[in-house]
Structure formats: C-alpha cells, structure tokens
Amino acid sequence: MFNPSVPEEAREFLDFVNASPSPFHATHEAAERLRKAGFKEIKERDSWNGTIERNGKYFFTRNGSSIVGFTVGGAYKPGNGFSILGAHTDSPCLKLKPISKKEKSGYLEVGVQLYGGGIWHTWFDRDLSVAGRVLVEQEDGTFKHTLVKVDRPLLRIPTLAIHLDRTANDGFNFNKETQLAPILATATKSALNGFDKAGDSEAEALHHPLLVHVLADEMKVKPRQIRDFELALYDTQKSTIGGACNEFIFSPRLDNLEMSFCSIKALVEAQDIANDTNIRLVALFDNEEIGSLTAHGADSNLLPSTLQRLVATELGDEKVSATAFEEAMHKSILVSADMAHAIHPNYADKHEENHRPEMHKGTVIKVNANQRYATTAMTSLVLKELAKKHNIPIQEFVVRNDSSCGSTIGPMLSAKLGLRTVDIGNPQLSMHSIREVGGTDDVPHAINLFKVFFEEFPALEKRIFVD
Template sequence: MKYYYSNQATKTDSIPKEVTDFIKFVNDSPSPYHAVEEARLRLVQAGYEEIKERDCWVGKLRNNGKYYFTRNKSTIVAFAVGGKYVPGNGVSIVGAHTDSPCLKVKPISKLQKVGYLQLGVQVYGGGLWHTWFDRDLSIAGRVMVETSENKFEHKLIKVARPILRIPTLAIHLDGSVREAFKFNNETHLTPLLTTATKSLIGNSDEEKNEKHHPIFLNLLAEELGCNTVNKIHDFELCLYDTQPSTIGGLCNEFIFSARLDNLMMSFTALTALINGTRDTSETLCDDSNIRLISLFDNEEVGSQSAYGAGSSLLESTLRRLCSSKVGASEDVEISQTIFEETIHKSFLISADMAHAVHPNYCEKYEENHRPQMHKGVVIKINANQRYATTATTSLVLREAAKKYNVPLQEFVVKNDSPCGSTIGPMMSSNLGIRTVDVGNPQLSMHSIREIAGTDDVDHAIKLFQGFFESFAKIDQNVIID
C-alpha cells in the first residue's frame, strides 16, 4: 500500500512571521503582568518613550512623538502623536484587554488533606473550569519583594515547569460522569502541590508559615533569587497551562493556545500601532490625529477597577492629551470645551475575540450570522447594546478595512440565547465616543485551550493599521450631525 503526503500539510516554513511572533507573545504572557511587560518591551524597541501618570505632561509631548505608560503593571496605554495634530483634533483608539479567565492563588493558600499538600485557589472570570482538570499547571504573576531596607519592588515570576495538577475522579468511583461532569468549584477545583511526605525533605521547623506552605514559598524565593522567603511580602499569582501555544491543523491553519481571548486582539492592536509608527512611516507625519491603544486589565470580571476599562483611566488620559498643548505654541489658550470637541472627533474600536461557528453545534448560531475562521474580522452587533456597534461606526470600520483589503464578517446572537459583552458599551456610554465592537473568530472561548485561525492574525493587524492611518480622513467624509 502506498501513502501520499501533501507538502502543504507538513511544511512549516510558510507560516507567516506575525503568527510565529504572536505564538511567542502569548507563550511569554502567562499573566496580565507578563503581557504588559512584553508589550512594553516591544514599544521600547520601536522607539516609544515612557511617561508617568504622576508627572506633568505639558511641554513634554511633541508631534511625531511616541509614548507609553502602565498602571498597576497590568494595564498599558501607548500613543503616537500625528505630525499635523493640534489641540482639539481627534484620537484614533483601539481598546482590548490583557486578562483571561484563570485560577488565582488565595491570600491564605495553605491546605492539606489525607497526605497531600494543596494550593487554595479562587476562580477569576467565567472560565470553562472543567477544562482545567488533568492539565500540567504552574504559576505566574507578580511578587512584591524587599530589595533593600524598606525598599520594595514588583518582580515578575513564571515557574516554567509543571508543579500543580487538578486530578479528576476515576470513572469507577463516579459513574455519573458518563452523563455529566459535575463538580464544586471550591472543593473539587483545588490543585495538588506535593505529598506531605516529600514536603518535609529539606524543610525545618523554622520555615513554618501560617498562610502558605513553606515549600511553596521556598520555590518562589528560589525563582526570584531571594536569599530568604522573608523578602517576599505579597504576591498576585495565577495558574497557567505549561503546554505552550502552537500551530496545528492539517494545513497549519489553526492556533491552539491558552488566552487567545484576549491576547490575540491585544497583540494585533499593539503590532498595528508599532507598524504604522516606525521611523520611516510617512503616514504618522501626515496624520492630524493621535493614535492610541489601551490594553486594560479586569475585563473578564466587569472592568470595575482602577486599571479596568470602567475606570477613569482613558478619560483622564484624553483630558491630559487635550491640555498638554502638543502641536500648539505655548501662548495658545486651550478652549474650556476642548475635551468635548476631541471626543466627538474621536473613534474607538473595542477589540475582543468573537465566536466562530462550531460545526458540532450549528443550531446555537443565528443562521445568517455564522463567522468562520480565515474569512475576516467579525463586526459584533446587538440590538440590546451588549455591543456598541451602530450603522455609522460599522461604516467607518468598513472604510478603514478598504485600505488593506481586509475581509469582514458580522455576528448577531440568536434571540433565544444570552449575549456576552465587551468594554465597548461601557466606554461608549461613559465617554460619549463613537464605538464599534470587533474581534477575530475563535472556538472554545474561555477554555484553558482555545482555537483560532492563523490568517486572522494578519487580518486584525491590517484592519487596525488601516484604521490608524486613514480614520482622520474618513471622518471628514462621514457626516451625521
């Protein structure tokens, strides 16, 4: 018997650079803190200058300048000032989020049962928690470390090897799992750390801790290079799957990965901003707007935090840009209504992953709105304002998509189904800014392992880049007042 193999199925050197770059980005970003740091490093490499929210911006910003700042180290804002920008002009914005559903270590995590040491965790967001069972898990996040007397620093930590696991119960002991897998998030979703017997090796009584297992703290200290666990004062740690993101599918057409929602949209927004603002970019010099991305934390739990989209972060940023006098001489008086003028000349793309049609559950999708991978970025629409898209804002997006011939699709949820939401409606209502909701199509949303299409990485980058480069001119031709 002869076997025939397709060259397309085995060839990997044809995978686009932006896809392999995204794979690296998501593998290096097991927590929002890591995602922000990865974004920051890319911005610095592209010539972006750090500014601080606590400092005065007046006189520090300039036309064609590129800047960024972080808040809580889990949210990042970056912007580039157009060469023809003057106070009162618009801001072209893409907003996304850095967080994903996960398990987070409790403030008191020390648990022990029947010879096992366990780690107490709490659920974050609306995850498909059954997908977290029987996975090789580890921890990542930030630790507050005392570096010298009364000096404390935020340090990133990522334990690269699997140290945790949430085992399922054998089918022999629970035959009901044949019909349904039911579990309690508090009692059954607790990972194993080690056995009590092994934990005693090399741990003295002096290392006892009331809140966390000494062996766990010793691991943190070792990873951070601390000479003692007493240097560790607090931490925010999440669990993550150690299996790396990868390209899959017969024709290398899929991305199998954790945290596609929403690191893919964060990555594509970041890449589009950088691509369109390189030193050789003539479009920034000719732009009369400011180009801005804002990658927020805490979207998965409602965005109501000091660094979430429901905060005053973006509003205060826009107000400061309006009053910074960038693009104007020092003796020019700034209008008292300049912020309101700017808002009505600005536009927000709310970028969050969308639902691709599932071949095994087609009945769950409205028959005329079934997005597919590789066929373009999805415009999300909901009559009940779960998404902020309007006829006007979708028109602007379609015009922006023409610059790089980006295909677009539409999604509407069925009338008998619930509908998710995004930062779009929240920011649109808070700021009064024109907003459109979009996202790349994916399957297994909120699973520990999700699926998206490789072509759609490039689609989103080009859509956002086209928007940044052409919105100011498009806006002159869209008359709705």
C-alpha cells in the same frame, strides 16, 4: 514534505502569548515591544507638559497590568480627534487565595479562587504552574514589583478515576470549592525535604513554605523578602500551530491576548505619523473578565483621564480652548477589540443562520440591538469602508434571539465618554477554555485592518456626516 506556510504574524503572536501567563506579563511584553520601537515611557504621576510633542511616541502602565501607548500626529492640534483601539490583558483563570495553605489526605493542596467565567472542567488533568507578581522587600526597606513565572509544572487537579465514579461520562459535575483544589506535593516528600514546618517569613505562615521557596529560588531572593503576591495558575503547555494545513492556533488566553497583540503591533507599524491630524492610541485594560470596575479596568478613569490630559497638554505656545476635549470626542472613535465566536461545526445551531463567522475570513464586526455591543451603522461603516478599500476580509455577527449575549469594554466607554464605538474581534472556538482555538490567517487580517484604521480614519471621518 507537506508543510504549509504560517503567517509570520501568527508565529510572533505565539511568542507573545507564551511569555504572558498573567496580565502583568502581558503588560510587560507590550511595553517591551513599544520600547523597542522607540516609544518613551512616561508616568501618570508626572506632568506631561514639555514632554509630549508632535510626532512623539509614548506609553505608560497602571498597576503593572494595564498599558496605554500613543503617538501624536505631526499635524495634531488640541481639539482634533483620537483614533483609539481598546482591548484587555486578563483571561479567566484560577488565582491563589490570600491564605492558600491546605493539607488533605497526605497531600499539600493550594487554595484557589475563580477569576472570571472560565470553563473550569478544562483545568482538570493539566500540567499547571504559577505566574504573576511578587512584592519583594529590598535591603533598603523598599518594596519592588517583581514578575515571576515558574516554567515547570508544579500543580495538577486530577480527575477521579471512572472506576470510582461510573457517572463521570454522564456529565462532569464537581464542587468548585472542595474538588477544584490543585495538588502541590505529597506531605511525605515535603517533610523529607525539610518543609514540614512553617518558616520564619510572613508568606510561609499563609502559604506552603515549599511554594514560597520555589518562588524565592525562581527570583533569586530569600523567602523572608517575599511580602505578598498576586499569582495565577496557568497551563505550562505552550501555544502552538496546529491543523493539517497549519491553519490553527492552539493556545490559552486567545481571549483577549490576540487582540492585545494585534493592537500593539498595528500601533508600532502604522505609517505616516508626520501627516496625521489625530493622536493614535492603544489602551489595554485589566479586569474585563470581571466587569472592568477597578482602578485599572475600562470602567475606571484610565481612558477618560488620559484623553483629557492629552487634550490639555501644552504643545509649544498653542492655546487650548475651553471646549477642546468635547470637540475632540466628537471627532474620535473607539475600536473595542475582543475575540468573537466562530461557528462551531458540532453546535452550528447555536449561531444565527445569517451570521456565522468562520476562521480565515476576517475580523468580525459584532452587533447587538440591545447595545451589549456598542456598534452602530455609522461606526461599522468606518471599518467596512477601510476593509473594502484595502481588500481586507471582514465579517458580521449577531447573537440569536433565544441566546444570551456577552458584552465588552465598548458600551461602558462609549457611554462614559460619548464616544463613537465599534465592537470587533477575531473568530475563535472554545472561548474561556484553558485551551482555545483560533485561525492563523486572522492575526494578520486584524493587524492590517488596525493599521489602515490608524493611517486613514482622520480623512475618512471628514466624509461622514452624523451629528
């Protein structure tokens, strides 16, 4: 039987993305992987003096949707550098409005907001459900952040039959406010099941009581305990391996959970912490898809404050110089990891002729003369040298001059910290669609590249002379 093998890392990624329909779930999954690898959870609200030690492994979360994990090298001293990987946990999606209750033509509908720059027509005719976090009131009056993921299809945005719109194949145009409303149930069935009247909870006054009861049943709480929530719609069709040679990953949220997964796995598996002079750090931020300017996004104080605290943390009797942070920044580098555009066979002219990344041929270094990507010759050299030494494939990408260019967390963090930065990502198709396509081999390619980056950057940095 013809059944080509699939890299184990790609199969492990499927488990990660299938368990992560929201940034809250992605952060939880990353935390669980770190915890199982012996990382100790710490809190930003606590003092780190006396907690952080050389050879130690730690992580913390912010808002439940961003996470920072790090290891302290056995040879680290304050003023030494940081080896940093940055990615993001969010993806374009539909999110419930604060008041989502709608009823039209005998149907119960749910009001949604657009989050990020999604290809919204791909959300029609999909089996959708909801996931995110719920604030649940406890018996003692406290409120608990609780994850919820309803695994069965609850919602659907149906297209209009072609018999009623003969222009449907001439271009799929729709109103995002009035025609992108998911159907939850029929009013008839909802009433027959006793949900024709608002319940006695605050949530049921704002959202369909039927939906609130589904959430309550899922979490095994009473509807009145649900005080508020942040819920996103997601496609219940699971990520899977596809292609005749098992070479593709068909999945939602490749951008950017693939880079998030590879970063965490590399941090866990990288060797020789005892001899490392640096702190190895992974930061997975929320809200990249909407500009990152939030308390838990890359344009917040999350990374700067973390680095400043680590530099200032007391390690035994060692004194920290007044300029230790500035010294550290000039010995550090950020690898901004966000997915890249693979060459599309049906739209090959959209790529610059000498920069056409292909799946299975390695992680892509992204360059832009206008610094929409923060890569420079010096920062790309770091990854090129490491890739060359270990025979890890790598590619390069620039956008065409007659095309717009997206951006990443790289430029904002580079400018905020004066930090050398290189923008990279694995190649994929259908970016920002509800179902995207990546290559199975590129998952281990990225993990291997990130591991040698953690293990060997401090030694390589000493050989690069740039002021």
